[in-house]
Amino acid sequence: MRSSSTTERAKAALNAMKDLGFGRKLAVKVLKNLLELYENKWELIEDENYRAFADAILDAQVQDNGIRRQVGDGQEMSDFGTQDQQFSEMSTQEASPLLNNCGSGVPGPSSSSRRRKPAHNSHDEMDDPVDAETDSPLLKRPRRKQPETGASSEDRAIIPMPQEPSPSSLPSPTSEGTRVVDESGKVITYMKYRRDVNSKRPSSAPLKEPKAEPDLLPESNYGDAPLAVIFPSDSDSAGNQWRERGSQEGSERENPKTGAPSTSKAPNNMSSRINGQKISIAPCTNNCVLREESPCSKLEIASSSNGQFKLAIYSPVNLPTPSLSDFFKLVEDKCLHSYKLLPADFSLARIMNEMCEALVVHNPSDTGMSSSCLPDEATDTNGCTDDNAVVVAQNPQLALGVVRPAHDSSDIARGEEKFFIPVFNDYTSDETPPNFAYIPQNLVCDNACLNLCLARIGDENCCADCYGDCLGGPVSCACARETGGEFAYTSEGLVRREFMDECLEITHDRWDPQHRVYCEGECPVERSNEAMGKCKGHLRRKFIKECWSKCGCNKGCGNRVVQRGITCQLQVFMTGNGKGWGLRTVDEIPKGTFVCEYAGEILTAKEYQERYNQRKASLMNSQPVLLDADWAARSGLKNEEALCLDATFYGNVARFINHRCYDANLVEIPIEIETPDRLYYHLALFTSRKIEPLEELTWDYGIDFKETERQNRSFKCLCGSKYCRDTKRSRKGKGKQ
Numbered sequence: 001m002r003s004s005s006t007t008e009r010a011k012a013a014l015n016a017m018k019d020l021g022f023g024r025k026l027a028v029k030v031l032k033n034l035l036e037l038y039e040n041k042w043e044l045i046e047d048e049n050y051r052a053f054a055d056a057i058l059d060a061q062v063q064d065n066g067i068r069r070q071v072g073d074g075q076e077m078s079d080f081g082t083q084d085q086q087f088s089e090m091s092t093q094e095a096s097p098l099l100n101n102c103g104s105g106v107p108g109p110s111s112s113s114r115r116r117k118p119a120h121n122s123h124d125e126m127d128d129p130v131d132a133e134t135d136s137p138l139l140k141r142p143r144r145k146q147p148e149t150g151a152s153s154e155d156r157a158i159i160p161m162p163q164e165p166s167p168s169s170l171p172s173p174t175s176e177g178t179r180v181v182d183e184s185g186k187v188i189t190y191m192k193y194r195r196d197v198n199s200k201r202p203s204s205a206p207l208k209e210p211k212a213e214p215d216l217l218p219e220s221n222y223g224d225a226p227l228a229v230i231f232p233s234d235s236d237s238a239g240n241q242w243r244e245r246g247s248q249e250g251s252e253r254e255n256p257k258t259g260a261p262s263t264s265k266a267p268n269n270m271s272s273r274i275n276g277q278k279i280s281i282a283p284c285t286n287n288c289v290l291r292e293e294s295p296c297s298k299l300e301i302a303s304s305s306n307g308q309f310k311l312a313i314y315s316p317v318n319l320p321t322p323s324l325s326d327f328f329k330l331v332e333d334k335c336l337h338s339y340k341l342l343p344a345d346f347s348l349a350r351i352m353n354e355m356c357e358a359l360v361v362h363n364p365s366d367t368g369m370s371s372s373c374l375p376d377e378a379t380d381t382n383g384c385t386d387d388n389a390v391v392v393a394q395n396p397q398l399a400l401g402v403v404r405p406a407h408d409s410s411d412i413a414r415g416e417e418k419f420f421i422p423v424f425n426d427y428t429s430d431e432t433p434p435n436f437a438y439i440p441q442n443l444v445c446d447n448a449c450l451n452l453c454l455a456r457i458g459d460e461n462c463c464a465d466c467y468g469d470c471l472g473g474p475v476s477c478a479c480a481r482e483t484g485g486e487f488a489y490t491s492e493g494l495v496r497r498e499f500m501d502e503c504l505e506i507t508h509d510r511w512d513p514q515h516r517v518y519c520e521g522e523c524p525v526e527r528s529n530e531a532m533g534k535c536k537g538h539l540r541r542k543f544i545k546e547c548w549s550k551c552g553c554n555k556g557c558g559n560r561v562v563q564r565g566i567t568c569q570l571q572v573f574m575t576g577n578g579k580g581w582g583l584r585t586v587d588e589i590p591k592g593t594f595v596c597e598y599a600g601e602i603l604t605a606k607e608y609q610e611r612y613n614q615r616k617a618s619l620m621n622s623q624p625v626l627l628d629a630d631w632a633a634r635s636g637l638k639n640e641e642a643l644c645l646d647a648t649f650y651g652n653v654a655r656f657i658n659h660r661c662y663d664a665n666l667v668e669i670p671i672e673i674e675t676p677d678r679l680y681y682h683l684a685l686f687t688s689r690k691i692e693p694l695e696e697l698t699w700d701y702g703i704d705f706k707e708t709e710r711q712n713r714s715f716k717c718l719c720g721s722k723y724c725r726d727t728k729r730s731r732k733g734k735g736k737q
């Protein structure tokens with residue numbers, strides 16, 4: 001498809017970019033520069049569906065983001081091209097609203113007014129523009145030489161590559177990285193990914209450091225370790241030789257798998273306790289064996305020179321060996337019967353992981369390895385001089401992450417969202433986000449009583465007669481009743497300014513009694529609290545009611561924003577200021593944009609309390625969200641009706657959003673979708689103001705710090721807001737932005 005004249009070719013190229021969602025103004029500018037660079041060789045621009053063109057626009061966007069970028073032979077981007085009269089009239093046109101505007105994934109007003117629904121829609125009038133936008137053709141950058149910056153390797157930060165990309169879903173790294181120099185002169189190398197045609201990965205990695213947040217306290221220790229490593233054979237593909245040396249009795253033992261005798265004896269054993277279990281620690285060579293003995297079985301844990309662990313369970317009688325998964329299930333079932341109540345994430349594999357962690361903690365040396373076991377010329381062939389030395393792992397990180405990383409760093413959402421959500425850690429490269437299962441939508445844990453029966457949605461709760469886009473109609477439909485007969489969303493998919501301002505007023509004045517309601521009878525939260533106190537009040541919030549399946553409109557209807565899911569390009573990143581991981585957006589986004597829903601397990605308040613009591617320490621990072629926005633209208637709520645969301649074990653990206661007192665840039669709005677019963681609703685997070693590219697996203701958890709501190713379940717707030725409510729926080733943090 002080649003246009004003959006220059007103008008036609010330019011039009012075709014600009015249209016192609018428009019289809020990809022790029023603004024016209026920038027596209028025109030870049031095209032002119034490219035033409036000059038390629039000496040008017042249009043073929044280079046048109047090649048592979050304008051791949052070079054699209055990449056150049058992405059580069060220009062990066063440059064616009066304020067980063068001095070070195071490309072190709074070291075030229076500055078700003079050196080490209082001059083104005084070309086030929087296109088000057090094009091550049092005066094409006095930039096596409098799709099550029100840098102994630103809210104633009106929502107369709108504009110339909111040209112047709114809302115009409116009575118015919119018997120059948122002959123065709124779907126509203127294609128989902130989000131999908132159309134993201135299913136873009138393959139883009140390819142012309143090969144460039146790696147730039148020579150002269151910076152030393154210590155000066156370079158490399159955005160880590162995904163550890164285990166799955167061939168089908170993940171992009172592969174290209175050989176060319178992109179290096180940028182930030183204002184401080186630091187060279188950052190960003191690895192590029194080659195996209196598949198159908199891939200929805202954002203086409204360029206962001207090239208800007210996160211906006212600085214106050215550096216208040218030292219980084220706390222975040223992140224769970226991945227699952228335990230269990231190797232079935234004595235020598236695995238990684239070349240680990242699994243040896244067991246010595247025994248409690250100091251006698252020779254056979255290797256359980258091969259039957260080969262062990263070659264050395266263990267005169268001096270040590271013992272220790274891990275989780276209350278007596279563990280005997282046998283001497284080592286370059287490996288280590290820990291052994292637990294009970295009358296009917298023996299458990300041994302061995303570590304290899306590569307820092308991997310092996311767990312062996314010996315039975316005194318010759319029993320048929322179940323498969324590993326059967327074995328796990330058997331033990332898990334047994335635990336369930338014994339303890340009746342188990343946390344949702346309970347698994348034997350997790351326990352094994354905790355054992356590995358305990359081993360690492362148990363290691364007397366700070367390096368994770370006893371120095372006496374380092375292979376050394378002065379040591380014996382096994383690299384060990386001291387039989388009493390304990391080696392748990394040469395490299396604990398390797399040991400815990402070698403088989404399966406906790407998360408896919410190229411997409412923490414594991415393909416569950418429309419966009420890849422990558423993980424960036426410029427501070428502690430070996431740390432990964434805490435273990436959890438990614439769910440794009442809420443899931444009931446166990447006891448929560450959710451009545452999603454269609455029959456409960458009456459005519460007044462849906463707009464069965466509508467079709468197409470409800471926002472395009474001359475009058476609002478029934479679904480707008482919740483918002484006073486006016487839709488809460490604009491045709492661009494943003495929350496209307498007035499509605500947003502009202503929501504903000506309520507959240508800002510959340511302690512004002514006029515916005516709070518107090519349970520008349522027993523407060524369900526207090527009821528499940530051991531020290532049952534008086535109801536602290538629940539915020540009376542404004543709801544948005546979205547059209548849904550019982551409505552006649554289609555999925556692209558402008559009154560369906562939250563249910564279409566995330567449309568912004570988000571990133572999880574290490575904040576580097578003591579708050580652990582955070583969430584940021586790649587692009588600038590306007591006020592009122594839907595960012596994400598807070599998804600998690602739907603628990604009853606009682607279930608959460610039980611969870612909390614059971615696993616106090618590990619839940620310290622957890623922020624359950626009460627779905628109490630409509631409790632005002634109820635009295636005598638039953639336990640199973642008082643719901644909350646817990647994203648500790650199952651959650652989505654919202655679990656990474658940190659708290660900021662008062663002036664957070666996100667605000668939560670309850671969204672009614674599947675049920676008119678507001679005991680259950682979706683908690684959607686929208687921007688409360690314009691967000692700059694790569695700015696951290698925050699929301700006000702609504703914590704009463706005095707109260708949480710009294711209950712000893714508070715974190716020290718490092719939000720840096722001058723309105724910070726945590727008066728006991730580090731003085732350094734006060735007023736800092």
Ligand SMILES: C[S@@+](CC[C@H](N)C(=O)[O-])C[C@H]1O[C@@H](n2cnc3c(N)ncnc32)[C@H](O)[C@@H]1O
Binds near residue numbers: 582655657658718
């Ligand atoms: C929902 S998680 C947010 C993600 C978390 N930063 C992480 O690394 O997984 C909430 C936890 O993050 C930390 N956090 C959030 N906001 C904070 C703030 N303003 N100051 C200090 N820590 C914060 C606290 O540990 C809190 O329990």
